[in-house]
Amino acid sequence: MHAPASRPPVEVNGRTYRWPACPTVVICFDGCDPSYLEAASAAGVIPTFDRLREEGTWASALAAMPTFTNPNNVSIVCGVPPAVHGVSGNFYIDRETGEAVMMVDATPMRAPSLLAAFSQAGASVVALTAKDKLRKALGRDLSGIAFSAEKADTATAAENGIDNLAGLVGRPAPDQYSADLSLYVLDAGIRLLETRRPDIMYLSLSDFVQHKHGPEEPEALAFMAEIDRRVDALITMGALVGIVADHGMNDMSNADGSSNVVYLGDVLDKAFGPGRIRVVCPITDPFVRHHGALGGFVRVHLQQPHIDVSAVAEFLRNTPGVAMALLREEACARFDLPEDREGDIAVIADRGIALGARATDHDLSQLAGQRLRSHGGLSEQTVPFILSRPLAPGAMPSGSLRNYDIFALALNGVEA
Ligand SMILES: [Zn+2]
Numbered sequence: 001m002h003a004p005a006s007r008p009p010v011e012v013n014g015r016t017y018r019w020p021a022c023p024t025v026v027i028c029f030d031g032c033d034p035s036y037l038e039a040a041s042a043a044g045v046i047p048t049f050d051r052l053r054e055e056g057t058w059a060s061a062l063a064a065m066p067t068f069t070n071p072n073n074v075s076i077v078c079g080v081p082p083a084v085h086g087v088s089g090n091f092y093i094d095r096e097t098g099e100a101v102m103m104v105d106a107t108p109m110r111a112p113s114l115l116a117a118f119s120q121a122g123a124s125v126v127a128l129t130a131k132d133k134l135r136k137a138l139g140r141d142l143s144g145i146a147f148s149a150e151k152a153d154t155a156t157a158a159e160n161g162i163d164n165l166a167g168l169v170g171r172p173a174p175d176q177y178s179a180d181l182s183l184y185v186l187d188a189g190i191r192l193l194e195t196r197r198p199d200i201m202y203l204s205l206s207d208f209v210q211h212k213h214g215p216e217e218p219e220a221l222a223f224m225a226e227i228d229r230r231v232d233a234l235i236t237m238g239a240l241v242g243i244v245a246d247h248g249m250n251d252m253s254n255a256d257g258s259s260n261v262v263y264l265g266d267v268l269d270k271a272f273g274p275g276r277i278r279v280v281c282p283i284t285d286p287f288v289r290h291h292g293a294l295g296g297f298v299r300v301h302l303q304q305p306h307i308d309v310s311a312v313a314e315f316l317r318n319t320p321g322v323a324m325a326l327l328r329e330e331a332c333a334r335f336d337l338p339e340d341r342e343g344d345i346a347v348i349a350d351r352g353i354a355l356g357a358r359a360t361d362h363d364l365s366q367l368a369g370q371r372l373r374s375h376g377g378l379s380e381q382t383v384p385f386i387l388s389r390p391l392a393p394g395a396m397p398s399g400s401l402r403n404y405d406i407f408a409l410a411l412n413g414v415e416a
Contacts, residue, residue: 012117031207033248039215040224057387065335066297072246081336085111089282092341106140116141130206149184186230248380259372262321265358294354296377299343351379
């Protein structure tokens with residue numbers, strides 16, 4: 001049974017959330033740059049989104065920096081930026097030991113999620129992800145249902161709060177490298193809404209399609225149309241639906257189709273001597289092949305104490321393709337990042353350019369001849385922010401809207 005709306009609000013990470021008055025579904029539309037909505041709208045394939053633009057809440061928000069999947073998913077479910085929850089990439093370099101520490105499970109999280117807090121307060125909560133790597137973080141301390149489309153076939157009641165998903169969804173788990181991975185998440189959400197009517201659902205998709213296809217390509221338009229139908233189904237069943245993205249997506253290729261990459265590792269080796277400065281690409285993902293570990297944000301770690309960090313930062317600022325090179329304290333203050341997991345210098349690329357370590361560190365054959373499309377920098381920070389219902393007067397915050405405000409506005413800002 002759906003709990004009554006008179007339950008007390010839930011406080012987590014310094015924010016207060018009203019108890020959901022109806023099933024509240026937040027979709028993290030992975031890699032949904034606003035340009036995908038514009039192109040699909042112009043092509044006439046997303047009537048539900050077009051309707052929400054008129055009847056619901058339609059805004060833009062800023063994603064958390066760096067504009068990667070994990071930091072933003074964790075920010076969205078915690079309602080706060082990486083400075084608070086600690087997840088600022090797929091891995092970080094331990095500043096004491098120099099070791100790379102993965103941030104793909106729940107261990108690096110320093111803050112509770114609002115999903116966990118609601119589940120502990122007695123709400124029925126569901127967290128579904130496309131890729132399994134996010135499932136542990138999103139399902140941390142959650143007593144409810146948490147599984148990934150990727151590993152749906154092996155979900156168990158003990159581990160995931162549910163089993164026999166092929167029976168529920170009507171098909172086996174999809175391939176990890178497919179558009180269907182995202183659609184499966186939505187289909188499972190629709191079936192769970194039908195059969196269990198949870199109070200809160202978080203549905204996190206995959207950016208497989210956006211990494212491979214620009215907004216106007218037929219594959220992207222077909223994908224948008226499939227998403228649109230499923231959003232409509234969720235709304236039709238009475239859910240309040242919120243949609244944000246974890247990051248946008250940009251083409252980072254030259255006119256001839258080759259990748260437009262500045263290999264900062266090589267550039268810094270040449271300028272300051274080999275092996276003295278380490279470039280870390282926190283987009284590097286041991287599970288995914290589609291972006292060659294290249295994006296618009298890298299961290300620079302000085303390997304020797306006598307190198308002048310300001311001189312390196314100044315050199316980076318004058319390097320073509322670099323939009324910004326910020327010293328750690330400055331980067332953390334500006335982008336709400338955790339200082340102990342930041343490099344000595346945070347480097348952000350110009351729009352349309354990817355930053356790499358050394359050329360030999362990256363396997364561009366992963367792209368299989370396709371144009372490089374990726375994210376990570378400021379050019380991918382603007383994302384859609386959509387609610388299926390209008391906000392109450394005065395509910396829109398006066399400052400800049402963040403993607404991790406979506407639960408707050410869905411639960412507190414919409415008139416019941
Ligand atoms: Zn993503």
